[in-house]
Amino acid sequence: MCSDLTTQAKIRNAAIAHFARDGFQKANLRAVAATAGVSAGLVIHHFGSKDKLRSACDDHVLSVLVRRAREDADPAGMRGVMEEYLADPEEYRLQVRYMARAIEEDTPAAATFVTTMVAESEAILRAGIADGSMHPSSDVRALAVLTVLTSLATLTMPPPLARALGCESFGPEALRRLAVPTLELYTRGLYTGGAVLDAAKDALKETGS
Amino acid sequence: MCSDLTTQAKIRNAAIAHFARDGFQKANLRAVAATAGVSAGLVIHHFGSKDKLRSACDDHVLSVLVRRAREDADPAGMRGVMEEYLADPEEYRLQVRYMARAIEEDTPAAATFVTTMVAESEAILRAGIADGSMHPSSDVRALAVLTVLTSLATLTMPPPLARALGCESFGPEALRRLAVPTLELYTRGLYTGGAVLDAAKDALKETGS
DNA sequence: CACGCGACTGAACATGTGTTTAGCATGTTG
């Protein structure tokens, strides 16, 4: 990190780190101020309140993440995102984690982010279906949501699940381990026959009325 | 809810509801006490501290959830869980949400829960592969983790993603919408060819050393 | 220089919240 940043920017970055790590509630201004190397009062002096600070962080992370997502829009929803994640600039992990927290708490920026991601995913899926590289789906929208959801879940895998994989905590290692099984699932599926799908369709037809 | 419960049980249930809805931090004892119809002091009188209360809730939810999971162990990891979720006793939604929060915060009970679920998933997958109803996988363990992860993510889908699906918030409606695309993915896969999988394998071989 | 303005600090303030304590009611026991 270059240290020749605006004080505002230093505070914002410190806040992003703390919010991402501890959550908005648990993070406290004095700690944020400390890692930014300033006093608690200054944080408020620049941002007005903890909530406004959060908004600033939201907007910043949103813009960075959306820009990145647009840059490497790849097949399969967030595959591009995953690749960049594998390369693993620590900063990127932070921002994804931050956004995941924002999504949980249903922040406006998070809504924008999700909308963007789902739209982009859907476009990619439609393109893939059109050119024959992907199977058609009965509900492309829902499939797009599913893609984003699983990508996000994977990228923010909680520690207990990472440990189930033999990793101390989530990181590139865990992601590498998941990559092949995931893609196997995406190319062959899991079931050898259509029985489960048919059964589900029937079940839904009954309940669906 | 039957109101002929021990006061302790009433408090515990109220706490589970609040922890699930607001998270452990944000939930406060006075509110919990209020919905339990008692005073704040009594909560501490019975449980000793907020942390101990959390432990009690953890253990309770864990036991209920594990019991349920064992009862309807079905193919595909948590498909049984999903079915029960579709039937939608409000209480069940609560407990799943509670456990998701516990997993995020890496509680001991959550670790046990995850371990159990992954083990069960893995067993189911191995059985399915053995009897030919599922495709073999290069890493069954990782596949099991993936299954649990996506199931959990689906069941605790955050509001923004639910809205992308046209639902106001997550519920049986959203789950029904996702069911068919999910199972389509699980039976046909997404890609029509193996190009992406092969590319990923190559990429990992390079980075993997 | 004098002035003012913005960055900045440290201490004070306000409030929300976990916990403690003193006390009250009730039922049980010696």
Add this chain to the structure above:
DNA sequence: CAACATGCTAAACACATGTTCAGTCGCGTG
């Protein structure tokens, strides 16, 4: 009956934390 344990409450306490305030430093400007 007296003593005591138990379930319970309300008020007080302790402390963390968001926010405010008064004042200092440094710097550009009239």
